[in-house]
Amino acid sequence: MFYRHIACAASFALFAVASPACAGALHASMKAGGTGALRVDVGTFGTSGSSLVPAGYCPANDADIRRQNTAIQFSPAFSAPPAIAIGLNEVDAGDGRNIRVNAYAINVTKDGATLVVETWCDTDLYSASGSIVAVGPR
DSSP states (O other): OEEEEEEOOGGGHHHHTTOHHHHHHHHHHHHTTOOOOEEEEEEEEEOOTTTTOSTTOOOTTSTTEEEEEEEEEOSSOOSSOOEEEEEEEEEEEOSSSOOOEEEEEESOOSSEEEEEEEEETTOOEEEEEEEEEEEEEO
């Protein structure tokens, strides 16, 4: 997994709407002339192993969905939990079936989060990769 820090600028305002606290901090930062109150981390992720295939296999505790969780750490930590936006860049899926994929973050703290990629039992999903943007107070 790859991360880099980007200085927050007005062009990142669209990411702040995911969290009212971040939107307020972004507004305060812009009003103060961009004092650097916000930090933007950008990274990538990808599924690994074969936990998302074969289609038709479902874990006993969740009959309809297969998922892969990946822990990420923010280094350095944010001063409060950031807002996180996730986008899929690549999906390698078999044909002849529906393609259903979700990607989202759970357990978001100032130190890290868990990324979840999930699919249904009738989807042949071989791999998925994407991008992560975390926006929060320094």
